[in-house]
Amino acid sequence: MSAILQIENVTAGYSADIDILRGLSLNVRKSSVTGLVGLNGAGKSTVMKSIFGFLRPRVGRILFDEQDITHGRPHELASKGLWLIPQDGGLFDYMSVETNLRLPIETRRAVNGLSRAEIDRRVADVMEQFPILQEKRRQLATRLSGGQRKLLEFGIAHVQRPTLCLIDEPSIGLAPKVAEEVFAHISTLAKTGTSVLLVDHNIRKVIEVASYVYVLTLGTVSAEGESSVFQTDLHGQVKEWLGINY
Amino acid sequence: MASRVSSLRRPAAPTSRTQLLVALAILAALAPLPSLGLEIYWQGVVITSLYYALLASNWNLLAGYTGLFSLAPAGFAMLGAYVTALLWTYAGVEPWLGIPAGAIVCAIVGLVIGVLTLRLSGPYLALTTLALAEILRVIVLNSFDITRGEIGLQVPALFAHQSSYYYMFLVAVGGFLIGLHWLLGQPCGLYLRAIRNDETGARARGVRTVFWKVFAFSVSSGLSGLAGALFAHYVIIVSPSIGHLLVTGLVMSMVVLGGMGTLLGPLVGALLVNVSSEYLRAAGDYQHIVFPIVVILFARFCREGLVGRAAMIFNARVGTQARSGAKATEVLASP
């Protein structure tokens, strides 16, 4: 299976003398979910930031669809078909639910050349898929509950039809039932043709949803494999990778 | 997170005893100049520099150590000066009572402004102090019957000879710096610096951040008022020009040039800026053009200022010597 995103030997960090990522290499496969797990501080969120241009790698390169995006700026990457659902706050709090859904795609209309009818259709699609958003379409995003906010962020991602969607800790702070729903939407995203790079602290769920999993330890990949391999003796393996009692 | 790491690499010894010793050495070197025949004019320049050094060190206590930005150091100096001037003019109060009264009034005003603005996070202190400084000036200018507007009020001199003022300001600056050095070594000094580095973190560790911020602002306002009141009895005429925003601009450039958050920086900055101002003024009033440019360049490219930069170089050299096995003396160890 070919890769939509290739990270090759990337070293990155926030201050000049401390590297968070140290020679990291990983691939995200087309139209499937790739999982990334690791302890707090392993550099999971830093991977996301580096891909999306919020942090410039010092060494190495990042290829998206075989195109070098190592030094791309965030807004340029958005127009290439990348999308990010950040760990906290991907919404515009003082805009309505509907504006939150529409504004990103309308912003990129100049690039993607979508017709207004197509945008309306996609928004209507999402409203149908997430009835709660339909119900609250006129409300400000700040009035939504934590779970509803996450659903809105997935709704926005659905409207974009991105080639690659980066999802950072989607289940953090959510009730187990809502988290289930969120993971179901991740599977849906992949089925509709979007490639996903998923970071989450819930290792069991990541392995369930993802087809391929990387384990990140201190900024570099310490183990990887098809998720089916991990399902048999997850306990033992996790202990071994992370050196903890899971 | 990144910046927190880099802030650790800032000059390692902000309260360094070495800086205090250098500052006292500079003051000691200035002391014999009048008896060695320094002209009256240049004595005046040094006195003004020392007055500015007081305001600048005071502003540095706020901006450099606590992270609070007041735009009214000159405004408070003017307020302090007018308190003693008005008390003298209308109640015949002697300067030795009027000067502390000026300081107390400023501390109280500072307390009120501090309580109002420092509970909030955001640029409220800078906005309010700027409005206060300018509006105080308007009140003074417009209350002609009481303050005689731009003409100003006459106050009595403290001493017969200029050299006495010279020594008074030397002692005042020296005393202030020793006091500041002592304060920064106390728990409260650590609280202030913790607030500047990471206010949320400081609060999370139980520092009463609002209390200490208000405390620092009130003390600093009072001391600015004290400096202004002392200066009033040196210049003998108290006028609104003491509180002009240009003065605040000069004070800011002294601290930024010398080094924010360094004990020695404001004194060095005040001497450099005020003495070179004399030449720039003679060349055609260029000081208010040159120093803002210097400030912008330093803020952009040399945020640690001259003293901060010197301390870094010095520390680095001491560090290298230590690594190479040479006997490193603990000159720069913070108390």
Add this chain to the structure above:
Amino acid sequence: MLSSMLVSGLITGTFYALMALGLTMIFGVLRIVNFAHGEFYMIGGFAYVLLYHNLGVPIAVALPAAVLAGGTLGWIVEKLLIRPIYAEFGGRQQGRDEYAIIVTFALSILLIAAMTKIVGPWSLQGPRLIDGPPLLLAGVRVSPHQIAALGIALAFLFGTLYLLNYSLWGRQIRAVAQNRSAAAVMGVDVGKVSTIVFATAGGLAALAGALLSNMISPSPDVGAFPAIKSYVIIVLGGLGSPLGALIGGLLLGVIESLGAIYISFSYRDTYGLALLVLVLLLRPNGLFGETRREV
């Protein structure tokens, strides 16, 4: 008497709002206060007056040129001085505030001093937009010039507010103000938006300076009070709130004009401070504050 004072207060307030709108937009997008805002006003006033008097440029050209001068200055200032904030401080608000206050305050003094060097410390009265006998408007005598100036100010004020709320351009600006990284993810060039906002704010302040140059003759330090009033207004209206800038501006205009008759005319510039103290005491988030008190 009361109604005429209200009208004259609202007229003054409109010009205050014009300045405060740009300032609050800058705060919204960049989270900093531009302490050189009064100097944009001053540059606008001088550009208008000098173009007309010294170069004989007609008013119809001099006025847009003044707006352009303020806009260009804002553009340059953002690119040269403000841009590094985001490159160097990342998420650290404290360092950003320090830098912004020091740099914009120094810039303010620099511009005043430079203008004093160029044109001298005197004030120069600007030309009227139109001449004609005064008219009576709700009991207030207003000149056709004042009406024209007011009309232009209102058009720009409401035009900007309309664009901010209903155009894609304006929504993108609000998006950056509300969530900088999410705006970047959706494809907005946040750096460009910051530059545009600074230039717009500079242009609006310069417009206020030019329109008022007949009533308040520009001198190098003329910007101090309009700037202080816009600081009061943005706190009153809520930092970062465009609607708050409008309402706050009108409110301050009315309060000053009422205070001028009922309390004292010569202290009218000080009522803003009293208002500021009241707001900080009673409603520190301002009337329309979207911002949280604690981040």
